[in-house]
Amino acid sequence: MTTQNVDLHQTWESLASDPEAILVDVRTQAEWSFVGTPDLTALGKKVRLVEWNSYPGGNPNPHFVDQATDDVKPTQPLYLLCRSGARSMAAAQTLEAAGYSSTFNVAPGFEGDLDDEGHRHGGWKDTLPWRQQ
Numbered sequence: 001m002t003t004q005n006v007d008l009h010q011t012w013e014s015l016a017s018d019p020e021a022i023l024v025d026v027r028t029q030a031e032w033s034f035v036g037t038p039d040l041t042a043l044g045k046k047v048r049l050v051e052w053n054s055y056p057g058g059n060p061n062p063h064f065v066d067q068a069t070d071d072v073k074p075t076q077p078l079y080l081l082c083r084s085g086a087r088s089m090a091a092a093q094t095l096e097a098a099g100y101s102s103t104f105n106v107a108p109g110f111e112g113d114l115d116d117e118g119h120r121h122g123g124w125k126d127t128l129p130w131r132q133q
Helices: 008-017 029-034 064-068 086-097
Strands: 004-006 022-025 078-081 103-106 112-114 120-122
Parallel strands (some): 004 103
Antiparallel strands (some): 112 120
């Protein structure tokens, strides 16, 4: 299987209907703290917060695969989320290469795409439950 982009509603429905589905937010600690995180309380789940790159510096997290997949079966659905979909696609492809067969990139991410005025819209934060840390 090749990692697929999935929209926000597909992601929410899958997380709601499949007890094994997991959401992994691959943004940085700074993003989680200052921008917020998805809130899966209504689904009885918690989002996994695992940095893909560290902040500051942007260095790759050498423990990403182990941290993202702790206690995860290779066939469990893993939904990866970042700000706009680029880092999460790379993270999902890395998990797929590590043997996880059901990886999905949540597009357009937590904040969404930039508009003509440089503001982000259309992401998780505009559509689904989230909370400020």
